[in-house]
Amino acid sequence: MSLPHAILALLENENASGYDLARHFAHSAGHIWSATHQQIYLELGKLHQAGWVSYEIVSQDGKPDKKVYGITKNGTGELIRWLQRPSSQKRVREPLLIKVLGSHLIDSDDLIQELKRQREDNEISLAHFLNIEAEFKRKPVPLSLEQRSIYLALRRGILDRKAWLEWANEAEQLLEEDVQTAALNEPD
Amino acid sequence: MSLPHAILALLENENASGYDLARHFAHSAGHIWSATHQQIYLELGKLHQAGWVSYEIVSQDGKPDKKVYGITKNGTGELIRWLQRPSSQKRVREPLLIKVLGSHLIDSDDLIQELKRQREDNEISLAHFLNIEAEFKRKPVPLSLEQRSIYLALRRGILDRKAWLEWANEAEQLLEEDVQTAALNEPD
DNA sequence: GAACACATGTAACACGTTACATGATTGC
DNA sequence: GCAATCATGTAACGTGTTACATGTGTTC
Numbered sequence: 001m002s003l004p005h006a007i008l009a010l011l012e013n014e015n016a017s018g019y020d021l022a023r024h025f026a027h028s029a030g031h032i033w034s035a036t037h038q039q040i041y042l043e044l045g046k047l048h049q050a051g052w053v054s055y056e057i058v059s060q061d062g063k064p065d066k067k068v069y070g071i072t073k074n075g076t077g078e079l080i081r082w083l084q085r086p087s088s089q090k091r092v093r094e095p096l097l098i099k100v101l102g103s104h105l106i107d108s109d110d111l112i113q114e115l116k117r118q119r120e121d122n123e124i125s126l127a128h129f130l131n132i133e134a135e136f137k138r139k140p141v142p143l144s145l146e147q148r149s150i151y152l153a154l155r156r157g158i159l160d161r162k163a164w165l166e167w168a169n170e171a172e173q174l175l176e177e178d179v180q181t182a183a184l185n186e187p188d
Numbered sequence: 189m190s191l192p193h194a195i196l197a198l199l200e201n202e203n204a205s206g207y208d209l210a211r212h213f214a215h216s217a218g219h220i221w222s223a224t225h226q227q228i229y230l231e232l233g234k235l236h237q238a239g240w241v242s243y244e245i246v247s248q249d250g251k252p253d254k255k256v257y258g259i260t261k262n263g264t265g266e267l268i269r270w271l272q273r274p275s276s277q278k279r280v281r282e283p284l285l286i287k288v289l290g291s292h293l294i295d296s297d298d299l300i301q302e303l304k305r306q307r308e309d310n311e312i313s314l315a316h317f318l319n320i321e322a323e324f325k326r327k328p329v330p331l332s333l334e335q336r337s338i339y340l341a342l343r344r345g346i347l348d349r350k351a352w353l354e355w356a357n358e359a360e361q362l363l364e365e366d367v368q369t370a371a372l373n374e375p376d
Numbered sequence: 377g378a379a380c381a382c383a384t385g386t387a388a389c390a391c392g393t394t395a396c397a398t399g400a401t402t403g404c
Numbered sequence: 405g406c407a408a409t410c411a412t413g414t415a416a417c418g419t420g421t422t423a424c425a426t427g428t429g430t431t432c
């Protein structure tokens with residue numbers, strides 16, 4: 001429902017290939033929307049048919065050609081219309097929390113390992129966001145409206161990651177207490 | 189992919205009707221998974237066919253009959269198998285952040301209004317979670333494993349909502365500054 | 377008498393994921 | 405030689421949303 005508009009919003013900021021967009025959705029824009037390359041190429045096709053984006057083929061050396069997409073006037077119009085409509089609520093899909101809900105059914109270590117894996121991802125992502133934030137701090141204030149938009153979305157990513165890590169600390173502590181208790185009660 | 193297991197995890201904790209589950213996904217479990225009643229009734233049908241849940245029809249007075257579902261032994265087995273597999277990453281779908289990314293294209297007031305609407309939702313949800321947390325604080329420690337599972341998932345909801353509200357404060361401030369600047373430059 | 381909470385479902389369609397498919401270049 | 409990065413796509417299948425459908429009891 002919103003993926004096409006997520007793509008338009010990214011292109012409005014900067015021209016990009018499908019491959020670039022896929023990387024954005026996996027990294028810098030990962031807290032906004034997630035999408036696979038298959039979906040992105042499909043949507044770019046539809047957006048092109050609708051006349052909301054256009055592209056030019058750019059040759060590179062040492063790398064394959066790429067289609068660099070840009071938003072059209074009609075595309076910006078459509079994006080603005082969409083932005084003015086009330087947005088739907090976010091949809092939450094957190095498999096990890098299903099695991100947490102059922103954690104009493106499995107070995108605590110399983111969940112602790114899972115938490116550590118996801119902790120790494122969150123730390124990498126947070127570090128990445130903090131780097132971008134540091135660049136913003138070097139820019140003169142007040143920011144342009146475009147820059148402010150990007151900054152606000154970035155701040156959401158930072159606060160989100162920090163909150164997740166804070167929770168993970170609590171969770172790991174509680175789960176490890178339990179492992180220790182079990183070890184005390186059943187020493188081998 | 190995980191909705192059936194989210195349902196199994198909820199039923200493992202407490203028997204419920206499709207209607208009850210829909211409410212859970214809309215309220216107490218809203219930070220774990222979101223699902224509509226249509227999807228839930230459909231999945232309950234599939235889970236029943238697979239033999240992972242069973243139900244009994246309960247008559248009530250003043251209210252229509254309901255089917256109260258419970259997890260079966262096979263269902264618990266399947267849930268445990270799923271819990272032990274590495275979980276996939278969460279999928280993010282936040283239409284509001286697309287709006288933020290494109291906020292320079294629209295009137296700041298539009299976005300501020302949107303933020304205020306979602307702020308209310310978050311505050312209600314946070315208050316609800318804090319109430320449940322207060323009940324936990326009245327329980328004797330250490331918590332049973334089942335209770336600890338629920339508590340951990342709850343804490344995630346609380347930290348998530350708080351982080352969102354913190355961000356909304358920042359965002360509203362930045363956006364309102366801009367409205368004031370505009371008013372100074374173009375007084376009527 | 378209107379709106380809301382309770383309660384359960386089907387059907388059509390849109391969206392998203394997984395698997396498949398290809399091919400060049402660079403670093404180990 | 406193997407894996408990784410760059411680059412773009414199609415096909416089959418599964419998931420999720422929107423619209424439709426129905427009916428009772430309670431509160432304003």
